[in-house]
Each structure stands twice: as C-alpha cells, then as structure tokens.
Amino acid sequence: MEIEKYQIDAHNEKLDATHKQRFSFAASENARVEEVISKLIKFQIAIPSWALGTGGTRFGRFSGGGEPRSLEEKIEDIGLLHKLNQSSGAISLHIPWDIPTDYDAIKSLAAHHNLRFDAMNSNTFQDQADQKLSYKFGSLQHVDKAVRQQAIDHNIEVIRQGVALGSDALTVWLADGSCFPGQLNFRKAFQNTLESLEEIYAALPDAWKVFVEYKAFEPNFYSTTVGDWGQSLLYASKLGPKAYTLVDLGHHLPNANIEQIVSLLLMEGKLGGFHFNDSKYGDDDLTAGSMKPYQLFLIFNELVDGMDAKGIDHATGLGWMIDASHNVKDPLEDLLQSVDAIMISYTQALLVDRAALTVAQQENDVVRCQEILQDAFRTDVRAIVQEARLRSGGAAQPVQLYRELKVRENLIANRGLKTVATGL
Ligand code: LRH
Ligand code: MN
Ligand code: MN
Numbered sequence: 001m002e003i004e005k006y007q008i009d010a011h012n013e014k015l016d017a018t019h020k021q022r023f024s025f026a027a028s029e030n031a032r033v034e035e036v037i038s039k040l041i042k043f044q045i046a047i048p049s050w051a052l053g054t055g056g057t058r059f060g061r062f063s064g065g066g067e068p069r070s071l072e073e074k075i076e077d078i079g080l081l082h083k084l085n086q087s088s089g090a091i092s093l094h095i096p097w098d099i100p101t102d103y104d105a106i107k108s109l110a111a112h113h114n115l116r117f118d119a120m121n122s123n124t125f126q127d128q129a130d131q132k133l134s135y136k137f138g139s140l141q142h143v144d145k146a147v148r149q150q151a152i153d154h155n156i157e158v159i160r161q162g163v164a165l166g167s168d169a170l171t172v173w174l175a176d177g178s179c180f181p182g183q184l185n186f187r188k189a190f191q192n193t194l195e196s197l198e199e200i201y202a203a204l205p206d207a208w209k210v211f212v213e214y215k216a217f218e219p220n221f222y223s224t225t226v227g228d229w230g231q232s233l234l235y236a237s238k239l240g241p242k243a244y245t246l247v248d249l250g251h252h253l254p255n256a257n258i259e260q261i262v263s264l265l266l267m268e269g270k271l272g273g274f275h276f277n278d279s280k281y282g283d284d285d286l287t288a289g290s291m292k293p294y295q296l297f298l299i300f301n302e303l304v305d306g307m308d309a310k311g312i313d314h315a316t317g318l319g320w321m322i323d324a325s326h327n328v329k330d331p332l333e334d335l336l337q338s339v340d341a342i343m344i345s346y347t348q349a350l351l352v353d354r355a356a357l358t359v360a361q362q363e364n365d366v367v368r369c370q371e372i373l374q375d376a377f378r379t380d381v382r383a384i385v386q387e388a389r390l391r392s393g394g395a396a397q398p399v400q401l402y403r404e405l406k407v408r409e410n411l412i413a414n415r416g417l418k419t420v421a422t423g424l
Helices: 005-029 033-042 071-085 103-112 145-165 186-202 229-239 258-267 293-310 331-351 354-362 366-377 382-391 398-404 407-415
Strands: 090-092 169-173 209-213 243-248 271-276 319-322
Touching (some): 005 398, 033 382, 071 090, 071 331, 071 407, 169 186, 209 271, 229 243, 243 258, 258 271, 331 366, 398 407
Parallel strands (some): 209 243
16 A cells, blocks of 8 residues: 555645644744754654564564565555655664565665665574574573574674665674573673674674664573673774664663763764663563653753764764554554654754753753753644654644554555564
C-alpha cells in the first residue's frame, strides 16, 4: 500500500483553518520561528527495522497482524511513516534479522521511498540456526578465541553488507557480561572485547564510524562488559577517531542523569548516536516521551547547546534513531508518536533563551535558570512542528490520517492477520 499525495492534501485541507490559527499564534510568540522550522525540516530520525512488528516480552508476543514479512515490506512500512511525517527518512537494519539479498533492488526500493540506510546493527547476542559456536557465554569477550573470531567475522560481514547498501556506520551492542560473581575476569573480558573491536575497527571503510552501545544490565544480571558510558568511552577512545559512544536512553541505571552524560560525551567529541525510547523501570523500550518528557527535553537542551558550541550540524552530526518496540500498540502508530515526541522536544530545546541562561548561570540565579528552561518546556510547540511537517509535504495529523486511511486494515488485507516480523 502507498499513501497518495491527494489523500494527504485532502486531510490537510480539512484541518487547515484550525492549524493556521494555532500557528499564527505560535509564530507571533516567537521571533525565531522560521529558523526553527528550517532546522525541523532537515531533522530526520531513523526507524529500526525491528520496531515494525509487535515487540514481545519474555512472557509472550501478541502479533497485531499485517506485520512486514520481509525486508522489502519493512522498507514499505517506513515509507508509509515517512510519507505521513516527512521526518523518518532512514532505516536501520539488524543483521541477520534482516537478510538483504538483492542489494540493488533493496537500494532502489529505499530510494523510491526517500529513505537512506542508517547505522547497521550486528547481532552476536543470539545463536543462529546455522551457527558453529555458541554465544551463551559471550561473543567478543569470550574466553575462546574461536568464538571471538566468529563474532568478529560476523561484524565484518555486516560492514560489507552496509557498504553494499550505502550505510556508513556500524552499531555494536553486546549482551556480553556475566550473571554471577566470579564467573568472569573483568579485565580479561575487557581486553578480549577491546582486541575483538580493534579487528572490527580495522575493517571499517574510511568514511565509516563504529558506535559502541552500552547497557547496564540485561540479559546479564551481574556485570555487562560494555556496561556504562565510561566503559564505552574507554573502548571508543582506545579504538580511535572513528569510534564513538552510542546512548540508548533505556540502558542506564535508575535516575541516571542522562543529559549530563550527553553533555560530556559531546564535549569530548565522542557522542556518536542515539537510541530514543522511554522507560519507567529498565530497558522498557516504550514510546519516546511517553514517561519522562521533561527528561527528553533536557537531553535535547544539552544536545543543542553542545552541538552549537562545537559547530556540529544538528541533522547530520549524530546518528538519530528510535529503539522502541513493545507489546500493546500498533507499531506504526507507536513510531509516529515517538517521532512526534522527539520533534517536540527538539523544538522546545531550540526555543531556550541560551544567552539569558548563560547570564543567569553566571549570576547563580538558580530560580531564573529554572524559569528559562521551563518556559521553553511549557511552550506548546505542536503547531510549529506541524507547520514544518506541512511544508515538507507531510500530513497535518499523521496518526489521525493513518487511521482515516485504514492503513493497518489494508496491511492485514495484503499480508494476512498472522504475520510475525523478525525482531525482538
Ligand atoms: C539492546 C538494544 C540494542 C539492540 C536492540 C535490539 O537492548 O537496545 O540496541 O540492537 O536493543
Ligand atoms: Mn538500543
Ligand atoms: Mn535496549
């Protein structure tokens, strides 16, 4: 199924009068609105191929029907999202959950939907059916060099596939760690992982980056070999200039100050990419902004501040991606909500009066500092985000139009009710 321009136009027409009224009020309140809109239009958030099916928990999975059965159908689904919001112009693949075969055909399908290939994700946290050695006790950290080599080779193969598709980054997330005290020699595990990553790093093409994603716990519950931003930064620093830390919002211990982590990684030039999601307890992978919208805003506040300080382009300087997927929502509606929440937080962060904040900080005027941040956070920026979307050719209200066009019903009619997308 494809969404046609005339369908978007008809929907936009219906909502035009209300939007114009809201937008003119928002524009009258903010002198920098045009500058903000031009940034929003450029800002694209990659969709992970594994979020297009209903996510499972370790207790079960309830398929919603019409899920993509192949990489081609995943690209088509992201094409639908991008048509609606014009902010989801990239796909991130997970190998071997995705199996690209005909690279040229895949590339032209993606181009047809105006999508580019974001970071490639390797997978050494599961055993595949045809795999010789098991990752039960880790992959890049494993005590047996043969297992490490198998995992290294897999990562190099993922780079090769990414090159064929036109990607330019590899994300390595390792489940490696231990479940019980004494199981692992921490230093040996670190050294093995570093040596393995060095071999992968050596295989990176010139313009490529590698993102080292950290996670505090799960599936290992005593130690994780890339457990926090300090450890990720150690690997990235030892590896060299093409290696960066990747921050997944759900991968921290409770109450971690993620915005401070982001700020310092940016200062060090080592923040490479983001996995957006939200959580209440652990790596819940809930819709971005659904639990802690203020935290999301504070993170964007640091991102905008830190990127501007270094002259980094907001749209292209970091890898922006969603990593959310769960059990109860239609995954496409969920992704539209995540993208919208990210755009809202980004807009609010762009509205912060930075010059005034710097003065208030310098004067230790704590009350004023809070007022400045919360003034931006409490601004209703939805009409500004909508205006940016409309100017790019997107829908006024993406979720509403998705429902009006009965997209899910159409996908079920085409693909069937009992479909299971590869992924979590
Ligand atoms: C691990 C993780 C990582 C994986 C994805 C499926 O929790 O965040 O990014 O690749 O989930
Ligand atoms: Mn992640
Ligand atoms: Mn995760």
